[in-house]
Amino acid sequence: MKILVTVKEVATVEDEFEIEGTEIADQYLGADLNEWDDYAVEEAVQLQEAGIADEVVTVTIGPEDCEQTIRQALAKGADRAVRVWDDALEDVDLLDVEAKTEILRGVVEEEDPDLVLSGVQSGDDSWGATGVSLAEELGFEWAAVVNHLEHDLDDGIASVRRELEGGVEELTDVELPAVLTIQTGINEPRYASLRGIRQAQRKPLDVQTLADVGVDETVVDSDLELTDMYEPESESDVTVWEGSAEETAGELADLLEEKGVAP
Amino acid sequence: MSDVLAVADHRRGDLRDVSYEIITAGRELADETGGDLHLAVISGTVDEFAEKLDREGVDAIHTVDYGEEFNHGVYAQTVTQLYDDLAPQYVLTPNSVNGLDYAPAVANELGLPLVTDTVGLETDGDTLTATREMYGGKVETTTELEGQAVVTIRGAEWPAADGTGDATIEAFDVDVDEDALGTTVNGFEEVGGGDVDIGEADVLVSVGRGIEEEENLEIIEELADALDATVSASRPIVDNGWLPKNRQVGQSGKVVTPDVYVAIGISGAVQHVAGMKGSDTIVAINTDPNAPIMDIADYAITDDLFDVVPALTERFQ
Numbered sequence: 001m002k003i004l005v006t007v008k009e010v011a012t013v014e015d016e017f018e019i020e021g022t023e024i025a026d027q028y029l030g031a032d033l034n035e036w037d038d039y040a041v042e043e044a045v046q047l048q049e050a051g052i053a054d055e056v057v058t059v060t061i062g063p064e065d066c067e068q069t070i071r072q073a074l075a076k077g078a079d080r081a082v083r084v085w086d087d088a089l090e091d092v093d094l095l096d097v098e099a100k101t102e103i104l105r106g107v108v109e110e111e112d113p114d115l116v117l118s119g120v121q122s123g124d125d126s127w128g129a130t131g132v133s134l135a136e137e138l139g140f141e142w143a144a145v146v147n148h149l150e151h152d153l154d155d156g157i158a159s160v161r162r163e164l165e166g167g168v169e170e171l172t173d174v175e176l177p178a179v180l181t182i183q184t185g186i187n188e189p190r191y192a193s194l195r196g197i198r199q200a201q202r203k204p205l206d207v208q209t210l211a212d213v214g215v216d217e218t219v220v221d222s223d224l225e226l227t228d229m230y231e232p233e234s235e236s237d238v239t240v241w242e243g244s245a246e247e248t249a250g251e252l253a254d255l256l257e258e259k260g261v262a263p
Numbered sequence: 264m265s266d267v268l269a270v271a272d273h274r275r276g277d278l279r280d281v282s283y284e285i286i287t288a289g290r291e292l293a294d295e296t297g298g299d300l301h302l303a304v305i306s307g308t309v310d311e312f313a314e315k316l317d318r319e320g321v322d323a324i325h326t327v328d329y330g331e332e333f334n335h336g337v338y339a340q341t342v343t344q345l346y347d348d349l350a351p352q353y354v355l356t357p358n359s360v361n362g363l364d365y366a367p368a369v370a371n372e373l374g375l376p377l378v379t380d381t382v383g384l385e386t387d388g389d390t391l392t393a394t395r396e397m398y399g400g401k402v403e404t405t406t407e408l409e410g411q412a413v414v415t416i417r418g419a420e421w422p423a424a425d426g427t428g429d430a431t432i433e434a435f436d437v438d439v440d441e442d443a444l445g446t447t448v449n450g451f452e453e454v455g456g457g458d459v460d461i462g463e464a465d466v467l468v469s470v471g472r473g474i475e476e477e478e479n480l481e482i483i484e485e486l487a488d489a490l491d492a493t494v495s496a497s498r499p500i501v502d503n504g505w506l507p508k509n510r511q512v513g514q515s516g517k518v519v520t521p522d523v524y525v526a527i528g529i530s531g532a533v534q535h536v537a538g539m540k541g542s543d544t545i546v547a548i549n550t551d552p553n554a555p556i557m558d559i560a561d562y563a564i565t566d567d568l569f570d571v572v573p574a575l576t577e578r579f580q
Contacts, residue, residue, distance in 0.1 A: 013402075024402065127380070173447045232396075
């Protein structure tokens with residue numbers, strides 16, 4: 001069985017930051033592997049270690065800068081990576097779900113996996129929709145927000161649990177091929193070993209253009225336009241205690257006594 | 264092409280709150296487009312649901328008596344067929360776990376733009392302006408689009424519709440292609456039971472990502488002991504396996520309403536806040552004065568938890 005994992009480098013933002021137009025100014029941004037994708041990679045690698053998957057391939061849409069982040073997934077055990085990038089994607093400030101779906105479809109059709117794992121959402125723009133949209137596009141089955149996957153995958157069925165709201169899980173069988181969107185907590189993502197990190201540098205990372213994956217440049221034309229970005233107005237009427245840790249702890253202690261909850 | 268179609272959410276015999284909120288969101292849009300608000304209620308005891316959903320502002324309710332529980336294939340096929348019938352300008356679904364299991368498929372199938380997890384919506388009848396969050400709530404954005412769209416709305420952002428409506432309630436004759444249903448729901452399980460019920464605690468000492476390492480939980484346990492309080496946690500702590508699931512506060516965990524909730528190293532993501540905003544008094548200990556938890560905290564200490572927590576414990580020993 002072959003597993004494709006969609007991964008994304010996400011932007012992280014410092015506590016204090018400034019907005020320029022519809023973007024956060026560069027100097028306040030960092031980069032990391034999307035948290036949800038880290039769990040998806042781990043799940044795929046575990047399936048490989050269990051002898052169920054023969055090959056784990058990651059796919060990302062991103063510029064050359066993101067290769068170090070993408071190699072984190074290789075360091076954790078994925079076999080090789082595909083990175084799609086194109087001049088046409090360079091200045092796009094909103095790559096919508098439709099565009100991501102079309103681009104990833106090209107890669108999935110080329111790779112022909114039995115199972116696609118993607119994160120439930122990305123930590124930066126949080127659309128939470130690409131996995132299910134991709135499944136529909138491919139004619140695959142799917143399940144969103146999966147927090148448990150049985151590692152047998154017998155008879156072409158993935159038995160999963162979907163994490164519903166309020167501490168309820170839905171037990172569902174999904175026919176393969178399928179896209180599962182993976183929720184945090186499904187496993188404990190490993191840290192890459194030094195050996196893994198060294199090996200990752202030598203693993204294949206194949207760069208493809210839009211034309212290579214059979215997608216026209218017009219894919220970037222979106223119906224959506226990002227028109228504004230701002231810091232939400234705080235509705236806070238919080239009382240902030242100032243002073244040393246002893247002083248502020250003292251204020252809190254007094255409050256707890258006043259509320260009658262301290263012993 | 265001016266109507267709005269909204270889809271209700273229910274589970275195990277109960278309509279979820281967002282089903283009433285989506286009526287409000289849908290009515291606001293329909294007032295601007297000059298169209299009707301249609302509601303779809305799919306699977307389960309649809310007649311009973313339809314009666315409850317017949318609130319002020321709803322023009323028509325379409326019931327689909329097919330199966331008991333949510334199945335994304337049934338929902339996707341039904342909504343697509345209703346769309347073909349009604350040609351609405353906007354299709355609204357909840358941004359719930361189930362909403363995200365069919366709305367993207369519907370948008371893709373219909374070739375419509377998709378905007379998810381909206382917290383505000385406006386339209387002038389043609390241009391839709393959607394407010395969304397990015398970077399875990401650090402910023403809000405507006406996104407505009409012309410014409411038709413599929414939109415998912417976040418729960419608890421719109422008030423629930425009330426009053427009694429006079430909607431027409433009709434069974435919608437959906438043609439479900441059963442061969443295309445590739446998932447089977449076998450049941451449900453409540454998780455997070457066990458020895459401790461954080462929902463019963465008067466005082467919760469709740470810990471989040473700011474604690475950094477599992478061994479640091481010790482200072483939280485010591486504080487809870489000194490206060491005779493119960494330890495709870497935000498999602499990352501449970502995801503890491505540092506505390507069991509029955510300690511998790513939030514959308515996918517427990518909803519708690521203690522007398523005092525002390526949030527330690529918790530940034531206050533919307534999913535967490537949904538589980539604790541009903542607490543009587545909320546105290547936040549967090550180095551980031553702009554963390555979203557400050558929006559709902561009554562008192563805050565913007566200092567290092569590793570200094571404040573031991574000092575507090577000492578006061579009660």
